Structure formats: C-alpha cells, structure tokens
Amino acid sequence: MKPGRPLVTPRRTGALRPPAPPLVSAQGGVPPRAAANRTAVALLVAVVAVVAGAGAAGQGRTVWDGVYTADQARRGAEAYEQACAECHGADLGGGDMAPSLAGVEFVYNWHGFSARDLFERLRVSMPPAQPNRVSRREKADILAFIFEVNGMPAGDAELAGRSGPLGAIRFLAEP
Numbered sequence: 001m002k003p004g005r006p007l008v009t010p011r012r013t014g015a016l017r018p019p020a021p022p023l024v025s026a027q028g029g030v031p032p033r034a035a036a037n038r039t040a041v042a043l044l045v046a047v048v049a050v051v052a053g054a055g056a057a058g059q060g061r062t063v064w065d066g067v068y069t070a071d072q073a074r075r076g077a078e079a080y081e082q083a084c085a086e087c088h089g090a091d092l093g094g095g096d097m098a099p100s101l102a103g104v105e106f107v108y109n110w111h112g113f114s115a116r117d118l119f120e121r122l123r124v125s126m127p128p129a130q131p132n133r134v135s136r137r138e139k140a141d142i143l144a145f146i147f148e149v150n151g152m153p154a155g156d157a158e159l160a161g162r163s164g165p166l167g168a169i170r171f172l173a174e175p
C-alpha cells in the first residue's frame with residue numbers, strides 16, 4: 001500500500017473502481033504471481049529432493065523387498081482360484097485366451113511400472129465380466145499371490161490395496 005494515498009477518495013467521489021492493489025509491490029518489484037510460481041517451484045524441488053532422498057535411504061522399494069506377507073498370498077491364492085484361475089490357469093500359466101500371470105514374459109511386460117499400475121489393471125478390468133465382484137482387498141491379496149508365484153519374497157507387512165503405498169513400489173522383473 002502506497003503511503004499517503006487517500007483511500008476513501010474513490011468511494012466519496014462515486015468512482016466505480018476501487019483502488020487497484022499494487023501488482024508490482026514494494027517487495028523488490030516481484031509481481032505476486034511470479035512470487036507464487038517461485039514458491040511452487042521451490043516446493044516441487046523440495047518434494048523431489050525428499051522422494052530422491054527416500055530412495056537413497058532405501059525406501060525406494062521394489063517388489064523384491066518383501067512387500068506382502070505369506071498369509072496374504074495364501075488368501076490371495078484362494079481368491080485367485082475362485083475368480084481368475086478358470087482363464088489364467090491354476091498355475092498362472094495362462095489359457096487359450098488369457099495371458100500368463102507368471103514367468104519371464106509377464107514380468108518383463110510390467111518391468112519398470114509400479115505395483116499400482118499392475119493393481120489398477122486388475123482392479124479396473126478383472127475378472128472382465130464383473131470387475132467389482134472381487135473386492136479391492138481381495139485383489140491386493142491376489143497381487144501378493146502373483147508376486148509369490150513370480151518368486152518375489154514375502155515380508156513382514158501386508159500389501160495395501162491403496163494407491164499411495166502401491167505407487168511407491170516399483171515392479172522390476174529381477175531383483
């Protein structure tokens with residue numbers, strides 16, 4: 001606010017426009033929008049730094065870091081048997097129409113994606129006729145089972161059926 005400017009004047013004179021806020025402010029002449037952009041960029045840099053730091057600290061997890069439990073995979077095997085095996089095969093080897101969910105071709109198909117990408121694939125579209133017939137939680141269990149059959153080791157904590165945690169897990173074909 002510029003000092004000495006008579007704030008009441010416009011109203012008293014019936015002017016329609018209120019005094020325009022100073023776009024180029026007194027703070028070193030940085031327009032507010034540029035300042036906001038600068039803040040956004042700084043925030044982004046900070047977030048990227050945190051994520052990169054987490055990776056460096058070993059939290060950039062992959063499917064080889066024990067991201068599900070053995071119990072969960074056991075539940076997943078049952079759910080898979082009920083909802084998926086008729087097409088993808090009891091051993092996940094695939095069928096006449098349905099692709100294999102285990103083995104070299106499958107793991108390289110998903111190499112470099114996240115566990116969330118794979119989860120979303122089966123959450124949204126499997127089983128094809130009625131994707132909603134199998135709950136989100138059961139699908140996380142099934143994904144754990146798929147990891148197990150592909151040789152990825154079990155760990156201490158269950159695989160969550162939520163986008164955030166799943167998105168932080170990279171799917172790699174090999175450890």
Ligand code: HEC
Nearest residue numbers: 083084087088097098099106109121122126127128134142
């Ligand atoms: C009626 C047969 C059928 C059933 C049941 C079925 N699928 Fe599928 N699935 C397919 C077919 C066909 C494809 C490939 C074409 C497509 O995506 O629709 C596929 C593709 C997939 C893929 C992508 C594979 C890749 O590497 O691209 C995944 C993952 C998958 N299914 C998981 C599941 C899971 C988990 C279930 C059980 C919850 C399930 N499917 C049930 C037929 C089936």
